[in-house]
Amino acid sequence: MSARSLLTMVLALAPASLLASEAPRLIETKPGVRYWSTAAQRAVLSRRAHQAGRCGGFRDLTNVKISPHALAPTRLDLYGREPKEQSRVNPIIARADEGALLALVTKLSSFHDRNYQTDLGVQAASFIKDRYVAIAKGRSDIKVDFFAHTDFKQPSVIAEITGSGPQKNEIVVIGGHLDSINQWQGRGGVAPGADDNASGTATVLETFRLLVESGYHPNRTILFMGYAGEEEGLLGSGEIAAWFRNKNRGVVGALQFDMTMYPGSSPRITFITDYTDRDLTKFNERLVDEYVKVKWIEDKCGYACSDHASWTASGYASAFPFETAFDEYNPNIHTPKDTTNILRPGHGVSYVKLAVAYAIELAEAQGTAWRVRR
Ligand code: BES
Numbered sequence: 286m287s288a289r290s291l292l293t294m295v296l297a298l299a300p301a302s303l304l305a306s307e308a309p310r311l312i313e314t315k316p317g318v319r320y321w322s323t324a325a326q327r328a329v330l331s332r333r334a335h336q337a338g339r340c341g342g343f344r345d346l347t348n349v350k351i352s353p354h355a356l357a358p359t360r361l362d363l364y365g366r367e368p369k370e371q372s373r374v375n376p377i378i379a380r381a382d383e384g385a386l387l388a389l390v391t392k393l394s395s396f397h398d399r400n401y402q403t404d405l406g407v408q409a410a411s412f413i414k415d416r417y418v419a420i421a422k423g424r425s426d427i428k429v430d431f432f433a434h435t436d437f438k439q440p441s442v443i444a445e446i447t448g449s450g451p452q453k454n455e456i457v458v459i460g461g462h463l464d465s466i467n468q469w470q471g472r473g474g475v476a477p478g479a480d481d482n483a484s485g486t487a488t489v490l491e492t493f494r495l496l497v498e499s500g501y502h503p504n505r506t507i508l509f510m511g512y513a514g515e516e517e518g519l520l521g522s523g524e525i526a527a528w529f530r531n532k533n534r535g536v537v538g539a540l541q542f543d544m545t546m547y548p549g550s551s552p553r554i555t556f557i558t559d560y561t562d563r564d565l566t567k568f569n570e571r572l573v574d575e576y577v578k579v580k581w582i583e584d585k586c587g588y589a590c591s592d593h594a595s596w597t598a599s600g601y602a603s604a605f606p607f608e609t610a611f612d613e614y615n616p617n618i619h620t621p622k623d624t625t626n627i628l629r630p631g632h633g634v635s636y637v638k639l640a641v642a643y644a645i646e647l648a649e650a651q652g653t654a655w656r657v658r659r
């Protein structure tokens with residue numbers, strides 16, 4: 286057999302994900318370690334990591350560029366802050382509802398996939414956007430938009446409750462990725478992504494619903510984000526966080542929800558301490574004690590494992606409350622088995638309560654953000 290026909294045969298048998306002969310992409314595997322990679326190289330990277338019993342992603346920086354003219358990023362001093370919004374927060378978190386959360390996760394995970402390159406991935410983003418619009422009921426201080434990306438078709442979704450106080454130009458972000466992936470079959474594979482990350486997407490949407498239905502009008506502006514393309518290297522959040530920095534937007538904190546419903550051996554909230562901000566993390570731990578009243582621990586991913594890392598890389602403060610200790614996370618993610626059957630909505634509700642408390646406490650916190658050279 287000629288070399289040429291052998292190559293044709295190999296290409297015919299190769300999975301679609303390996304054939305995606307796109308232009309090389311710039312990836313970062315560790316802080317400072319960057320190189321241009323092919324799709325096949327990236328597939329090998331993530332399979333090797335998974336065979337070693339862990340995830341092990343990379344940030345795709347091809348379209349993530351911070352302008353040298355961007356101002357320094359903003360910070361709000363949170364060191365030693367105490368919760369002060371009990372009278373607003375407590376009645377709202379009392380309404381957090383397991384059933385509503387599970388219904389959303391069930392609906393989102395009923396899509397065959399939410400892949401960043403498929404039509405269904407775009408339809409899932411539209412479904413989420415429509416939900417935000419329906420909840421907003423035409424309120425004039427609420428806007429819901431897609432954020433379009435450079436070279437893939439799934440958009441991110443951003444819902445805004447515009448602030449009405451003296452700090453209305455400062456921004457509180459709550460987000461999670463809306464895409465899903467089948468790590469073994471790529472684009473065509475079934476990828477329900479119930480825990481990773483219908484759970485986080487539903488957490489953000491439910492937080493929005495509870496805040497809107499309570500009639501709350503924040504001082505700072507609150508943005509609710511569903512990031513596209515996280516599973517291929519934090520693509521959506523990378524472009525978004527760089528855009529906010531390049532526009533000199535005053536983000537005071539970005540809280541990430543990615544996997545919230547699998548409780549592992551004992552239900553508790555795990556704060557990820559790498560690629561996150563110490564003071565924002567401590568503040569959230571304080572909020573768990575005050576409002577959520579469940580146990581929390583700290584752990585590390587060891588790499589830039591989710592969208593919080595994009596905000597950190599853009600110079601902003603981020604925090605990441607995760608479902609379990611790192612060595613106990615849901616074993617079914619990235620496969621067709623990531624369905625609702627092993628999830629616990631009661632565990633997920635703790636994250637909705639934390640998100641409501643975070644949104645209100647940070648939107649109302651006294652003080653003004655300043656720009657920090659880093
Ligand atoms: N939800 C995971 C991140 C995760 C998994 C955090 C397990 C903690 C424990 C996320 O969707 C993911 O799969 N991330 C990739 C990295 C990304 C940069 C491509 C990963 O972990 O391999």
Ligand code: ZN
Pocket residue numbers: 481516618619
């Ligand atoms: Zn994932």
